[in-house]
Amino acid sequence: MILGATVFLGTKWKNMRFTYTEANLLPDHDTVNIQYNKFLDIFGEEGNLIVLAVKDSALFTPENFNNWNTLNRRLQALPETTLVMSTENLQTIKKNVQEQRFDLEPLTKGKIKNQQQLDSITDKLFNNLPFYDKLLFNKEDRTLRSVVYMDKEIVNTSVRKDFIFNDFIPLIEDFENQTGLDVKTSGMPYIRTLNSQNIIDEISMFILAALGVTSLIFFFFFRSFRATFISMIVVIFGVMWAFGILGLLNYEITVLTAIIPPLIIVIGIPNCIFLINKYQQEYQKHSNQAKALQRVISKVGNATLMTNATTAAGFATFIITESKLLKEFGIVASINILVIFMLSLTIIPIIYSFMATPKTKHLKHLNRRWVEGFVNYLEHLVKYRKISVYIASIVLLVASIIGIYKIRVSGSIIEDMPKSAQFFKDIKFFEEEFDGIMPLEIMIDTKRKNGVMKLPTLRRMEELQQLIEETPHLSHPLSVVNLAKYIKQAYYNGNPKYYELPTSQENTFILSYLKNGGVQGNVLNNFVGNEGQVARITTFMKDIGTDEMEKIEEDLKTKIEKLFPTDRYTVTVTGKAYMFTKGTNYLINNLVVSLALAIFLISLLMAYMFRSFKMIVVSLIPNILPLLITGGMMGYLGIPLKPSTILVFSIAFGISVDDTIHFLAKYRQELKLNNWKIKKSVFAALRESGVSMFYTSIVLFFGFSVFMISSFGGTKALGGLVSFTLLFAMLSNLVLLPTLLLSLERSVANKEEFIEPNIDILTHDDEEEELEASEDETDEKK
Numbered sequence: 001m002i003l004g005a006t007v008f009l010g011t012k013w014k015n016m017r018f019t020y021t022e023a024n025l026l027p028d029h030d031t032v033n034i035q036y037n038k039f040l041d042i043f044g045e046e047g048n049l050i051v052l053a054v055k056d057s058a059l060f061t062p063e064n065f066n067n068w069n070t071l072n073r074r075l076q077a078l079p080e081t082t083l084v085m086s087t088e089n090l091q092t093i094k095k096n097v098q099e100q101r102f103d104l105e106p107l108t109k110g111k112i113k114n115q116q117q118l119d120s121i122t123d124k125l126f127n128n129l130p131f132y133d134k135l136l137f138n139k140e141d142r143t144l145r146s147v148v149y150m151d152k153e154i155v156n157t158s159v160r161k162d163f164i165f166n167d168f169i170p171l172i173e174d175f176e177n178q179t180g181l182d183v184k185t186s187g188m189p190y191i192r193t194l195n196s197q198n199i200i201d202e203i204s205m206f207i208l209a210a211l212g213v214t215s216l217i218f219f220f221f222f223r224s225f226r227a228t229f230i231s232m233i234v235v236i237f238g239v240m241w242a243f244g245i246l247g248l249l250n251y252e253i254t255v256l257t258a259i260i261p262p263l264i265i266v267i268g269i270p271n272c273i274f275l276i277n278k279y280q281q282e283y284q285k286h287s288n289q290a291k292a293l294q295r296v297i298s299k300v301g302n303a304t305l306m307t308n309a310t311t312a313a314g315f316a317t318f319i320i321t322e323s324k325l326l327k328e329f330g331i332v333a334s335i336n337i338l339v340i341f342m343l344s345l346t347i348i349p350i351i352y353s354f355m356a357t358p359k360t361k362h363l364k365h366l367n368r369r370w371v372e373g374f375v376n377y378l379e380h381l382v383k384y385r386k387i388s389v390y391i392a393s394i395v396l397l398v399a400s401i402i403g404i405y406k407i408r409v410s411g412s413i414i415e416d417m418p419k420s421a422q423f424f425k426d427i428k429f430f431e432e433e434f435d436g437i438m439p440l441e442i443m444i445d446t447k448r449k450n451g452v453m454k455l456p457t458l459r460r461m462e463e464l465q466q467l468i469e470e471t472p473h474l475s476h477p478l479s480v481v482n483l484a485k486y487i488k489q490a491y492y493n494g495n496p497k498y499y500e501l502p503t504s505q506e507n508t509f510i511l512s513y514l515k516n517g518g519v520q521g522n523v524l525n526n527f528v529g530n531e532g533q534v535a536r537i538t539t540f541m542k543d544i545g546t547d548e549m550e551k552i553e554e555d556l557k558t559k560i561e562k563l564f565p566t567d568r569y570t571v572t573v574t575g576k577a578y579m580f581t582k583g584t585n586y587l588i589n590n591l592v593v594s595l596a597l598a599i600f601l602i603s604l605l606m607a608y609m610f611r612s613f614k615m616i617v618v619s620l621i622p623n624i625l626p627l628l629i630t631g632g633m634m635g636y637l638g639i640p641l642k643p644s645t646i647l648v649f650s651i652a653f654g655i656s657v658d659d660t661i662h663f664l665a666k667y668r669q670e671l672k673l674n675n676w677k678i679k680k681s682v683f684a685a686l687r688e689s690g691v692s693m694f695y696t697s698i699v700l701f702f703g704f705s706v707f708m709i710s711s712f713g714g715t716k717a718l719g720g721l722v723s724f725t726l727l728f729a730m731l732s733n734l735v736l737l738p739t740l741l742l743s744l745e746r747s748v749a750n751k752e753e754f755i756e757p758n759i760d761i762l763t764h765d766d767e768e769e770e771l772e773a774s775e776d777e778t779d780e781k782k
Contacts, residue, residue: 002346006237009244016247017158018196025583025643027322032582036574039443042529043536047439047576048155050148050187051430052172055141060122062112064179069108071175072146080154080163085136086146087121092129093490100512102490130499131486134434134476143433150189164193184426186437188576191414194423199258202710206262207239209706214269214699221695222276226355231272234347238264238340245335249328255416256329256647259707259715264336266703267311267655270696271344274300274662277692279348280358289357293349301345303665306605307658308341313601314654317594318647321587375690379683382738389739396629403632409546409588410640414438418711427543435475436540438577442556443536445570450532458484458501460563461537467559468539471552475540480527541577549581587646598650599624602657618744619664622737623656626728630721639721644714648721655700655722656729659693663733667741682738690734697730 026033052071058064065087072086090107107125112118125132126139136145154160168190172183211232219228239261251257278300282292315337318330381389417424430437444461446452458481465477485499491510492498502510528535541549553573560571599620606616627649639645666689670681704726707719 002237002343006240006244009241009248012244012247014247015250016243016253018200018253025323025325026579026586028324029322030582030586032574032579035443035572036579039441039536039572039574042443042534043441044152047188047192048150048152049439050150050168050185050190051145051434051437052148053143053145053184053430053433054181055143055184055429055433056181057142058179059144059181060118060142062115062118064181065118066111067175067179068144069112071171074171075146075148075168078163078167080151080159080167081148082151083149084146085149087125087136087144090125090132090136092494093486095490095493102487128494128496130496131482131489135478138433141433145434148187155189160189161193161196164190165197184429186423186426186430188437188439191417191423191427191437194421195417198418198421198711199253199255202712202715203253203258203261205709206259206706207265209709210262210265210703211235213702213706214265217699217702218269218273221273221698227276230348230351231269231276233351234272234344235265235268235340237343237347238268238336241339241343242332242336245339246332249332251328251332254325254328255644255712255714256325257332259718260329260333260336262703262706263333264340266700266706267308267337268340268344269699269703270658271304271308271341272348273695273699274304274692275344275348277695279352281688283358287357289352293353297345297349299669303662304341304345306661306665308337310602310605310657310661311654312337313605314598314650314652314657317598317601317650320594320597321590323583323587326587374694375687378686378690378734378738381735382682382686382742386739386743389735393625393736397625400628400632403635404628406635407631408638408640409584410642414543415640415642416644416712416714419713420711431542434540436473436542438541438543439575440474440539440541440573440577441536441575442539442560443534443572443574444564445530445534445572447568447570448533452480452528452532452535455501455504455507457535461535462501463563464556464559465537467555468537471555473542473544473548473552477537477539478527479537480535481537483527546581546584549578553578584643587643588641595627595649595653598653602654606661614744615664618737618740619657619660621740622732623653623660623729625732625736626656626725627653629728630725633724634721639717642714644712645717645721648718648725651718652722652725652729656726656733659697659730659733660737662693663689663737665689679742682741686734686738693730693734697726700726 054068059068069086069088072084072088075081076084076089087108091104092107094103094105096103107129108121112121122142125137126142133139136147137143138145150160150163154163172185175181176183214235215228215232218231219225222228242261242264246253246257246260275296279292279296282295283289286292312334315330315333318326319334321327321330414424414427417427427437442464444452444457446454446457451457461479461481465479465481468474468477481501484501487510488502488506489496489499491502491506544552556573560573564571603616603620606619607613630648630652633639634641634645663685667681667685670684671678674680674684701723704719704723708716708723710716710719
């Protein structure tokens with residue numbers, strides 16, 4: 001059945017596809033999302049610009065400049081591009097007095113023949129065409145830029161990837177090889193394509209690294225090739241099912257769902273450790289393989305089901321966020337965690353049932369001195385250092401709360417991108433030269449036809465653009481205002497000192513020229529929509545955090561409210577950068593809700609197991625403390641709250657509770673066997689569960705540490721923080737939890753608190769010693 005299901009899911013791999021759209025963290029019904037979609041309906045996809053730039057005086061030689069123009073001409077010839085704005089096809093507006101109209105005239109005509117001709121062109125470009133300043137050049141550093149507009153129909157499809165890798169990048173490389181110049185390349189389609197490729201490349205790396213690390217640690221603990229091999233079979237099946245479930249649900253592989261296969265390996269190995277360890281412990285007791293396998297399923301199976309259910313609950317809390325990205329991640333992760341439980345609980349006993357019984361060498365690890373020494377040290381802390389344990393816990397708690405107040409929030413699109421990648425360095429270049437590449441749009445609805453071209457509206461827009469220019473982290477804005485200024489400059493024969501909005505009188509003459517054709521229809525469509533009713537102001541942002549973005553938004557909205565009365569105008573701030581910031585805020589606002597839900601769901605599972613409110617509280621304390629410590633560490637180390645690090649708390653809590661369940665499950669078994677003797681039961685549980693908890697925590701620590709090799713800052717932070725949290729959770733569950741049980745023994749450990757029927761949930765077939773002897777005799781007869 002397992003093989004058949006695996007083959008079936010394998011056929012669904014063909015449905016897997018990598019996402020070609022940007023992560024939308026906001027729910028579809030959110031106001032910001034609705035406004036952004038309205039903008040797209042009017043002006044189309046805004047993230048379709050790719051920019052090229054060269055900052056090198058060697059560009060301004062006839063040969064290199066001609067090669068630059070040739071490159072732009074070849075880019076324009078590609079079917080995937082709709083327009084390339086560059087020196088090759090740059091149009092200047094000329095006044096035609098005879099026909100009383102404006103004409104478009106190219107800046108360059110054919111090849112540049114000598115240096116004198118080139119100097120004349122560059123002088124005109126840098127000194128007489130302010131409309132193109134910060135758009136096609138940076139006058140101060142003489143950096144030259146080209147803007148490539150991709151076809152909006154393919155910018156969110158797989159065609160984009162083929163275009164970037166097969167056509168675009170080879171053309172850039174040819175130019176660099178010919179001229180020796182370094183071309184800086186950026187823009188959202190380009191960044192997204194290279195970033196997505198990095199994600200694809202890292203999936204196989206994570207899977208291999210997770211398999212390698214966990215198998216090595218597993219072998220180090222068990223010193224058994226066959227136990228290691230069986231565990232690898234289980235997690236490999238788990239990975240195959242994970243890919244199959246992604247295909248079955250027709251979900252795209254995103255930066256989050258890409259980490260699920262290695263995550264299944266990291267979570268699956270602890271299941272194998274508990275099951276194999278229990279099998280070997282049982283076999284060591286009575287040397288009966290059938291009974292050992294039966295008790296693995298009946299004793300550890302229930303507890304393992306609960307631990308996997310709590311882990312799945314931690315991931316399932318993302319389903320309530322209404323963010324498609326997180327919802328899909330939560331669904332696939334929680335399903336696959338329950339799947340890996342089912343696979344481990346069936347595959348391991350089945351394989352062992354066909355194999356020879358364990359030999360003495362396979363059981364040696366159960367009696368290692370260093371493991372025994374570790375458990376003895378824990379016993380010593382719990383027995384004689386209760387006060388020290390509580391003081392250390394309180395000190396850590398206070399320090400963590402102080403650190404939590406230092407946490408900053410980051411809503412940057414590019415912060416998690418690999419810092420060593422060339423495209424990230426190019427982003428920083430464009431931030432320095434052109435003040436950013438992350439699009440921020442302001443849409444102005446005048447509520448009347450041709451309302452945009454009215455001078456009062458243009459003057460209001462100009463005032464808003466002046467504020468944008470004065471705002472740090474924002475680039476030089478571009479709108480119909482710039483075009484109106486350029487047209488006035490052309491009316492005065494190209495004199496740059498007239499690059500300003502026309503007066504009412506001038507506007508009359510200029511309009512008469514515009515009505516005769518030439519310019520208006522060709523250019524206005526980029527800036528004005530809905531029959532002249534709606535205008536856009538486009539600016540670009542640097543890589544800034546949420547706090548800075550909120551200040552900018554507040555300043556802009558204050559100015560907008562003064563300039564554009566709500567009864568006459570509707571003004572919307574939108575754009576990809578703005579959307580991402582709002583999405584980050586949305587996730588952070590839901591962090592407390594999702595974490596509270598995780599605690600509630602896990603508390604319900606605890607209540608089902610123990611039916612004791614006191615035990616629920618005692619079990620939660622050792623797991624909430626590590627989360628607070630992690631939050632404090634983030635504050636002290638300057639790790640911001642962002643979409644990637646927000647996941648840490650729910651994931652870590654869901655996994656860390658596993659140790660609590662295993663410990664308390666064994667503790668309850670011991671209570672019954674030891675006639676409710678508290679101390680004896682606590683130390684017996686610590687001795688038996690402590691080894692498995694230590695093994696699994698080490699595997700989890702190094703397993704999640706695998707994600708730290710990622711080039712993505714978010715994945716790296718996720719791996720490091722979860723590893724750190726789980727290590728603290730292990731110590732908390734092995735030291736603080738038994739200390740609490742001993743300190744509160746009279747109030748949490750009596751027959752009234754543990755209702756008899758519930759014991760069967762975890763101790764099915766866990767008979768008293770005399771009944772076990774009887775069962776042994778019956779088994780032997782069978």
